[in-house]
Amino acid sequence: xxxxxxxxxxxxxxxxxxxxxxxxxxxxxxxxxxxxxxxxxxxxxxxxxxxxxxxxxxxxxxxxxxxxxxxxxxxxxxxxxxxxxxxxxxxxxxxxxxxxxxxxxxxxxxxxxxxxxxxxxxxxxxxxxxxxxxxxxxxxxxxxxxxxxxxxxxxxxxxxxxxxxxxxxxxxxxxxxxxxxxxxxxxxxxxxxxxxxxxxxxxxxxxxxxxxxxxxxxxxxxxxxxxxxxxxxxxxxxxxxxxxxxxxxxxxx
Amino acid sequence: xxxxxxxxxxxxxxxxxxxxxxxxxxxxxxxxxxxxxxxxxxxxxxxxxxxxxxxxxxxxxxxxxxxxxxxxxxxxxxxxxxxxxxxxxxxxxxxxxxxxxxxxxxxxxxxxxxxxxxxxxxxxxxxxxxxxxxxxxxxxxxxxxxxxxxxxxxxxxxxxxxxxxxxxxxxxxxxxxxxxxxxxxxxxxxxxxxxxxxxxxxxxxxxxxxxxxxxxxxxxxxxxxxxxxxxxxxxxxxxxxxxxxxxxxxxxxxxxxxxxxxxxxxxxxxxxxxxxxxxxxxxxxxxxxxxxxxxxxxxxxxxxxxxxxxxxxxxxxxxxxxxxxxxxxxxxxxxxxxxxxxxxxxxxxxxxxxxxxxxxx
Numbered sequence: 001x002x003x004x005x006x007x008x009x010x011x012x013x014x015x016x017x018x019x020x021x022x023x024x025x026x027x028x029x030x031x032x033x034x035x036x037x038x039x040x041x042x043x044x045x046x047x048x049x050x051x052x053x054x055x056x057x058x059x060x061x062x063x064x065x066x067x068x069x070x071x072x073x074x075x076x077x078x079x080x081x082x083x084x085x086x087x088x089x090x091x092x093x094x095x096x097x098x099x100x101x102x103x104x105x106x107x108x109x110x111x112x113x114x115x116x117x118x119x120x121x122x123x124x125x126x127x128x129x130x131x132x133x134x135x136x137x138x139x140x141x142x143x144x145x146x147x148x149x150x151x152x153x154x155x156x157x158x159x160x161x162x163x164x165x166x167x168x169x170x171x172x173x174x175x176x177x178x179x180x181x182x183x184x185x186x187x188x189x190x191x192x193x194x195x196x197x198x199x200x201x202x203x204x205x206x207x208x209x210x211x212x213x214x215x216x217x218x219x220x221x222x223x224x225x226x227x228x229x230x231x232x233x234x235x236x237x238x239x240x241x242x243x244x245x246x247x248x249x250x251x252x253x
Numbered sequence: 254x255x256x257x258x259x260x261x262x263x264x265x266x267x268x269x270x271x272x273x274x275x276x277x278x279x280x281x282x283x284x285x286x287x288x289x290x291x292x293x294x295x296x297x298x299x300x301x302x303x304x305x306x307x308x309x310x311x312x313x314x315x316x317x318x319x320x321x322x323x324x325x326x327x328x329x330x331x332x333x334x335x336x337x338x339x340x341x342x343x344x345x346x347x348x349x350x351x352x353x354x355x356x357x358x359x360x361x362x363x364x365x366x367x368x369x370x371x372x373x374x375x376x377x378x379x380x381x382x383x384x385x386x387x388x389x390x391x392x393x394x395x396x397x398x399x400x401x402x403x404x405x406x407x408x409x410x411x412x413x414x415x416x417x418x419x420x421x422x423x424x425x426x427x428x429x430x431x432x433x434x435x436x437x438x439x440x441x442x443x444x445x446x447x448x449x450x451x452x453x454x455x456x457x458x459x460x461x462x463x464x465x466x467x468x469x470x471x472x473x474x475x476x477x478x479x480x481x482x483x484x485x486x487x488x489x490x491x492x493x494x495x496x497x498x499x500x501x502x503x504x505x506x507x508x509x510x511x512x513x514x515x516x517x518x519x520x521x522x523x524x525x526x527x528x529x530x531x532x533x534x535x536x537x538x539x540x541x542x543x544x545x546x547x548x549x550x551x552x553x554x555x556x557x558x559x560x561x562x563x564x565x566x567x568x569x570x571x572x573x574x575x576x577x578x579x580x581x582x583x584x585x586x587x588x589x590x591x592x593x594x595x596x597x598x599x600x601x602x603x604x605x606x607x608x609x610x611x612x613x614x
Binding site: 094097098101102104105107111114118120121 | 322323324325326327328331334335386387388390391395398399401402
């Protein structure tokens with residue numbers, strides 16, 4: 001199974017996990033195409049050669065560096081594509097809210113309209129039509145992780161403010177309304193990674209050792225150094241195993 | 254000679270308050286009875302004109318109570334299509350005080366909403382909100398669930414709102430003979446079928462309007478003892494009348510009753526105030542300038558003029574279009590800068606840890 005990964009910094013936890021796991025999966029290859037931030041809008045379809053190119057030179061260089069290729073993406077070389085990150089961390093909570101609203105009694109057509117709008121407002125939506133111009137490859141999306149809650153939080157602090165909330169239902173709805181018609185699927189963040197409905201367990205957070213220069217410049221202090229948006233390889237392993245399970249990929253006996 | 258008029262302010266005299274002024278310079282049209290400001294939560298209900306009130310409050314960053322939020326992520330166009338954010342909950346237009354009484358009675362569990370529905374071409378319509386969804390509902394159950402959501406949200410809004418703004422719109426109404434309940438629109442207009450044996454027209458009298466309004470205010474105050482009520486009368490004339498009179502005459506009769514009820518109620522109750530949006534649009538002083546060519550709908554600058562008077566009354570300077578645009582741009586830049594900083598700060602550094610490492614395994 002050849003897997004094409006297109007993503008941003010949220011691919012790092014997957015990459016780290018894969019380095020420890022790959023020997024158990026001799027028939028599986030993961031090729032990472034990544035750069036930071038939201039850059040999916042830079043991809044263009046080269047319909048003649050059936051490949052994706054990227055307009056920005058810096059992004060191209062990062063893609064070359066991370067994939068070891070020439071900066072383009074040829075889907076004929078892959079069996080599936082995983083899109084990772086670029087939604088921003090609030091987006092999955094919005095999916096969960098939508099699921100809760102559907103359960104609470106909002107009409108099906110209102111939920112359908114909102115699901116389409118919610119997808120359209122997320123950055124990864126821009127790459128789907130571009131991919132479909134050159135390939136029918138199955139595309140799976142892994143959204144940004146839910147924010148890890150600050151260490152020491154418990155009980156009432158973990159309760160979310162949303163009146164309606166149902167993450168599994170929200171993901172199911174998004175798949176039914178948006179992703180399935182695109183030949184795609186949004187893959188849930190696994191249940192075991194949650195501390196509460198709305199938070200990733202803090203033990204999975206990267207927890208960077210010091211504020212970055214840009215953070216210092218912006219007034220961040222030592223107490224604010226933890227990165228609660230990016231997860232570690234333990235999280236990456238759970239996410240990857242769960243994705244493999246969905247794809248029917250099993251370790252070699 | 255001494256008399257009570259000698260020391261009155263200029264607004265008390267037609268010449269100094271009106272005739273000597275350009276119409277747009279007329280000021281002091283309303284002095285609120287109680288303090289109002291951004292710290293309070295406002296809920297808005299009533300006829301079409303009430304929508305402008307809610308939108309203006311939200312635009313001026315007052316705490317406009319959105320008691321039944323749109324599904325998360327829904328675009329502005331779809332919110333409009335599905336009637337979200339028009340009123341504080343999705344009751345749709347509440348034209349009469351008796352219809353308001355009906356909704357409030359349901360919301361406070363005094364009465365139950367009848368489980369009636371209208372069906373057309375396999376879609377189901379709520380007789381109390383026939384246009385709330387663009388193509389009706391998929392099933393009766395869905396329609397009833399949606400209505401229940403609105404009823405529950407209204408109850409919550411009543412219990413947690415500081416200022417309940419209600420715009421009185423009509424006196425002409427339609428009732429169900431058997432059930433005794435009121436329809437917001439004549440059956441057979443937006444949906445449903447009209448049956449003259451089942452559906453009864455009522456041109457509401459002053460007493461009927463006042464009695465219902467007093468009942469509503471009593472219910473609101475019982476559920477939320479500190480709630481204040483702000484009444485306005487819609488300046489928009491009737492679209493049509495079933496009274497047998499000319500629509501212009503029927504409009505005048507209807508608005509006169511509503512205006513008189515609002516005046517009496519506000520005079521009798523310290524927690525009820527009246528804001529003169531009706532006069533601001535309709536007074537001959539303004540020469541009909543705020544109406545669209547059909548002489549019925551109000552132009553946006555008329556709405557803005559009304560709301561400027563409202564905000565001036567409570568001591569809030571309305572944000573100009575230029576200022577609003579500036580705030581919007583500044584906010585967008587701030588969000589973008591913050592996101593960019595996050596991207597640069599976190600993502601580049603994390604990716605940097607992988608610099609030079611082969612990624613294909």
